[in-house]
Amino acid sequence: MPLVAIEEHWVAPGLTSALKALPRPDESLAFNEMGDHRHRLEDLGEERIAAMDAQGIDISVLALTPPGTQPLSAEQARHLSRAANDTAIAAVDKNPTRFRALSTLPMSSPEHVVDELVRAKGLGHVGTMVYGRSGDRFLDDPAYDEFFAAAAELGQPVFIHPQIPSDAVRDASYRGLGELTDLALATFGWGWHLDTATAALRLILRGTFDRHPALQIVLGHWGEMLLFWLDRADSLSRLAGLQRPVSDYIRTNFHITVSGMLNPALLHHALSVTTIDRLIFSTDYPFQHPTQDEINSFLAHFTSDEDRQKFSSANAAALFDLEL
Numbered sequence: 148m149p150l151v152a153i154e155e156h157w158v159a160p161g162l163t164s165a166l167k168a169l170p171r172p173d174e175s176l177a178f179n180e181m182g183d184h185r186h187r188l189e190d191l192g193e194e195r196i197a198a199m200d201a202q203g204i205d206i207s208v209l210a211l212t213p214p215g216t217q218p219l220s221a222e223q224a225r226h227l228s229r230a231a232n233d234t235a236i237a238a239v240d241k242n243p244t245r246f247r248a249l250s251t252l253p254m255s256s257p258e259h260v261v262d263e264l265v266r267a268k269g270l271g272h273v274g275t276m277v278y279g280r281s282g283d284r285f286l287d288d289p290a291y292d293e294f295f296a297a298a299a300e301l302g303q304p305v306f307i308h309p310q311i312p313s314d315a316v317r318d319a320s321y322r323g324l325g326e327l328t329d330l331a332l333a334t335f336g337w338g339w340h341l342d343t344a345t346a347a348l349r350l351i352l353r354g355t356f357d358r359h360p361a362l363q364i365v366l367g368h369w370g371e372m373l374l375f376w377l378d379r380a381d382s383l384s385r386l387a388g389l390q391r392p393v394s395d396y397i398r399t400n401f402h403i404t405v406s407g408m409l410n411p412a413l414l415h416h417a418l419s420v421t422t423i424d425r426l427i428f429s430t431d432y433p434f435q436h437p438t439q440d441e442i443n444s445f446l447a448h449f450t451s452d453e454d455r456q457k458f459s460s461a462n463a464a465a466l467f468d469l470e471l
Contacts, residue, residue, distance in 0.1 A: 152207050157209050173311055178335075179212060201439065205245070224253035228252055260293075279346025286307065344371040365403075367405075403421065408435070
């Protein structure tokens, strides 16, 4: 049974340099420097494949690590998004049986996003990864509606990945506990996930999926907390003038990946609010390190070989049009 992991991060040294040169660099870049993360992120060859082999992973879908190119100026974002997409596809072309890739897009230059999405698909990218905000512009801003229309038409799934909340939100909710605790609370401990869930919810409330019913979104970390609050979120549907409950859009337009969080309790809850056809495996490489034994132990919690295969590879193959 093949195993496909769809949220496996990498980074380009030139992009790292550009992000660090910003007047106020994204503090979450520090996570890329911890331990051997930077080495693992920059490697798109033999060592990454060896790590995959040790975990029993057959195909990794490569995606830039946060924050991508979104904090950059429009010009920088266009240049470095293009360069990153070329680099990722070169890695895929070198190891076509082991890698696929999600594109990165110049979201700080909305008028150029569709062109790069089209170009990236032509290169062979199987989807794209974006973040919930570029500067002060939310992902549901009308400036991006052409992008979502194109993603739906081209069959390019959009993975919405966490990013650090804005300074205003951090000042209001994530400061005053000490420098390291503040950063952890604003990122992996809470803020990343709430921020991403809010971005996804805003897309629903904006009517994005009524306008573009074929659009498919991917959320990591078991749905970024959104799956656990659908009873209340459904109450927003009528107020927003939606055609269906929020939970219905989740079941038809969203796919959920586990990001290395191999917790059977989370699996049980996810299956209570969506279907097995919407769940996909990932490890969030290199930030999570599940062993092959841990992965196999988790896979044993599926109730049938058919469901196990859907989660392991078939759902990813269908969503990203992969040949296994």
